[in-house]
Amino acid sequence: MGARSIFLADTMLRLWWLKNNRVMAVLELAWPYTIIIVLVGLGTSYGSLENFKNSLGVTDPILYIFASSSVAFAAVGIIDNAASVAQWHRWLGTLPYIMTSPHKLSTYVIASGLSLSMLTLAMEFLVLLPGVLYFSGPEGIARMSLVLAFLLLGMLPLVAIGGIAAMASLMVREESNVMGFLNPLLLLLSGVFYPLKILPEILQLASKAVPVSYVVEAAKIAATFQEGLARDLFLVAYIIAAMILAYNIAGIAALGGFETIARRRGVTD
Amino acid sequence: MVSKTRIYAMVWLHLVRTSRFTLSLVNWGVIEFLWLSIYILGVLAFAPPSEYQLIIPMVFWAVAAFGLMSTPVWTIGNWMKYYVNTGVFEEHELYNVSHSLFLALRALPSIVLTLASLTVAWIFLRELTGINPMRVEDPLLLVFGLFFILVLATLYSLIIAFLSLYTEAPGPLLDFMNLLLFIIGGIAAPVERLPDPLKTIAVLTPYSHPAEIIRYASVGYRPYLGLAQEIIATIGYTLLLASLVIMVSRKAVKKAKKEGVKGIGRT
Numbered sequence: 057m058g059a060r061s062i063f064l065a066d067t068m069l070r071l072w073w074l075k076n077n078r079v080m081a082v083l084e085l086a087w088p089y090t091i092i093i094v095l096v097g098l099g100t101s102y103g104s105l106e107n108f109k110n111s112l113g114v115t116d117p118i119l120y121i122f123a124s125s126s127v128a129f130a131a132v133g134i135i136d137n138a139a140s141v142a143q144w145h146r147w148l149g150t151l152p153y154i155m156t157s158p159h160k161l162s163t164y165v166i167a168s169g170l171s172l173s174m175l176t177l178a179m180e181f182l183v184l185l186p187g188v189l190y191f192s193g194p195e196g197i198a199r200m201s202l203v204l205a206f207l208l209l210g211m212l213p214l215v216a217i218g219g220i221a222a223m224a225s226l227m228v229r230e231e232s233n234v235m236g237f238l239n240p241l242l243l244l245l246s247g248v249f250y251p252l253k254i255l256p257e258i259l260q261l262a263s264k265a266v267p268v269s270y271v272v273e274a275a276k277i278a279a280t281f282q283e284g285l286a287r288d289l290f291l292v293a294y295i296i297a298a299m300i301l302a303y304n305i306a307g308i309a310a311l312g313g314f315e316t317i318a319r320r321r322g323v324t325d
Numbered sequence: 326m327v328s329k330t331r332i333y334a335m336v337w338l339h340l341v342r343t344s345r346f347t348l349s350l351v352n353w354g355v356i357e358f359l360w361l362s363i364y365i366l367g368v369l370a371f372a373p374p375s376e377y378q379l380i381i382p383m384v385f386w387a388v389a390a391f392g393l394m395s396t397p398v399w400t401i402g403n404w405m406k407y408y409v410n411t412g413v414f415e416e417h418e419l420y421n422v423s424h425s426l427f428l429a430l431r432a433l434p435s436i437v438l439t440l441a442s443l444t445v446a447w448i449f450l451r452e453l454t455g456i457n458p459m460r461v462e463d464p465l466l467l468v469f470g471l472f473f474i475l476v477l478a479t480l481y482s483l484i485i486a487f488l489s490l491y492t493e494a495p496g497p498l499l500d501f502m503n504l505l506l507f508i509i510g511g512i513a514a515p516v517e518r519l520p521d522p523l524k525t526i527a528v529l530t531p532y533s534h535p536a537e538i539i540r541y542a543s544v545g546y547r548p549y550l551g552l553a554q555e556i557i558a559t560i561g562y563t564l565l566l567a568s569l570v571i572m573v574s575r576k577a578v579k580k581a582k583k584e585g586v587k588g589i590g591r592t
Contacts, residue, residue, distance in 0.1 A: 080494040094508055098364070098387075099371030101514030102380045108371045147410055230349045237352050240359030249367030256453070
C-alpha cells in the first residue's frame with residue numbers, strides 16, 4: 057500500500073463520514089462564513105472596511121477577506137492534520153497496526169494529513185464561491201481560483217514539517233500535537249489579517265522565511281486590480297517552489313531520523 | 326448529593342493529567358496567545374490609529390472574554406470525543422459518576438491556560454503598540470464579569486459536549502454559535518453600538534451581560550441595561566443554562582444507553 061492508496065482511502069473515509077453524518081457536513085460548510093462574519097463584524101465595530109483596505113493596500117477588501125480566511129485555515133492545516141492523524145490512531149489503539157504495516161509511519165501521516173487538508177481546502181473553496189460571486193462577480197471567482205492554486209502550492213513546503221510534528225508528538229507521549237503552536241505562529245508571521253509593518257523588525261524578517269507569507273502575498277495581489285499581475289504572481293510562485301525544495305529536502309532528512317527514534321522508543325502506549 | 330471525595334478525586338485526576346501533559350498545556354497556551362494576537366492585530370487594521378487608546382483596551386477585554394468563552398469548548402466540548410473513544414464514558418456510567426461534573430471540572434485547566442495566554446498577549450501588545458491594553462477601573466467588578474463569562478462558557482460547553490454525544494459531530498463544529506454570539510451578541514462591541522435589531526438579540530443572549538460589566542469595569546463604558554440589571558441578567562442566564570445542561574445531558578445519556586455509545590467525528 058503506497059502513499060497514493062492511503063491518500064485515496066483517507067479521502068473516501070472522510071467523505072463517507074460526512075455523508076453519514078449530515079450535521080457534521082452542514083457545520084463544516086458553515087464554518088468559513090462564520091470566520092468571515094467574525095472578522096468583518098469585529099473589525100467594523102471599531103473601524104471601517106475603508107481603513108482595512110488602506111492599511112492592507114488591497115483594492116477589493118471583501119475578496120481579500122474571503123481569500124485570507126481560506127489561507128488562515130487551510131495553508132497551515134497540513135501540520136496539524138498530519139500530527140492529529142497520528143494522535144487519533146494512538147487514542148483509538150490502532151497505531152500499532154499502522155506501525156507494523158509495510159509502509160513507513162511518516163508516509164501514512166503525511167498522506168493522510170494531505171488528504172484531510174486538501175479536502176478541507178476544496179470544501180472551503182466550493183462553499184465560499186457563492187459569496188465571492190455575490191460580492192466580486194465572475195472576476196472574483198477567477199481571482200479566488202488563483203488563490204486556491206497558491207494555497208495548494210503553499211501547503212507543500214510544510215508537508216515534511218507535518219510529519220515531524222506527528223513523530224515529535226508521539227515521541228514525547230503527549231495528548232495533542234506539541235508543535236501545534238506552529239500553525240498560529242506561521243499565520244502571525246504571514247500578516248494574514250494586518251499589514252506586516254505592524255510587527256517588530258525581527259518578526260518581519262522571520263516572515264520572509266515563512267511560505268504562508270507568500271500565499272498571503274498572492275492573495276493580496278489577486279485582490280488588487282493592478283497591471284503586471286501575472287508577473288508578480290509568477291515571482292511569488294518561484295519563491296514558493298524554491299521553498300518546497302528547501303523545506304522538504306531538509307525536512308525529509310530530519311523526518312527519517314525522527315521516525316527511527318520514535319520506533320526505537322515505542323510510541324503506542 | 327455528590328461526595329466531597331469524588332470531587333477531590335476528579336480535580337486531582339484532572340490536575341495530574343494536566344501536569345502529565347505539560348508540553349501540550351504549554352503548547353496550547355502559546356496557541357491561545359498567538360490567536361488572540363492575530364485577531365487583535367486584525368481588528369487594528371480596521372480601526373483609525375487616532376482611536377487606538379480607547380479601542381485597544383476594549384478589544385483586548387473583548388478578546389479576553391472570547392478566550393474564556395472558547396477555551397472550555399475545546400477542553401470540555403471537544404473532549405467528549407476522547408471521553409467516548411477511550412471508553413471512560415461507560416466506566417463512569419458503571420460507577421454512577423456524574424458525566425457533567427467530571428467534564429465541568431475540566432474548566433480548571435482552562436482558567437490557568439487562558440490567564441497565562443492573556444498575560445503574554447498583554448505584554449506582547451503593550452510592547453507592540455505602546456498602549457496598555459489591560460486598563461482596569463474597577464478590579465472587583467472585572468473579576469465578577471470574567472468569572473461569570475467562565476461559568477456561562479462552562480455550561481455552554483457542557484451543552485456542546487452532550488450535543489456532540491447526541492449528534493456524533495465533534496464539539497468545535499457545533500460551536501459556531503459562540504463565534505456568532507461574539508459579534509452579534511454584544512461581546513466584541515458594546516450593545517449600544519450595535520444596530521437596532523442586533524441590540525435586541527444581544528440583550529436576549531447570555532454573554533452580553535457579563536461582557537457589558539467587563540467593559541464598564543475596564544474602560545468605564547456605561548452598561549446598556551444599567552449595572553444592577555446586567556448583574557441580575559447574568560445570574561439569571563447562569564441558572565437558565567444550568568437547567569439546559571441538565572435537560573440536554575439527560576436526553577443524550579438516555580440515547581447513548583438505548584442505542585449504545587457511538588464514536589464522534591474527527592475535526
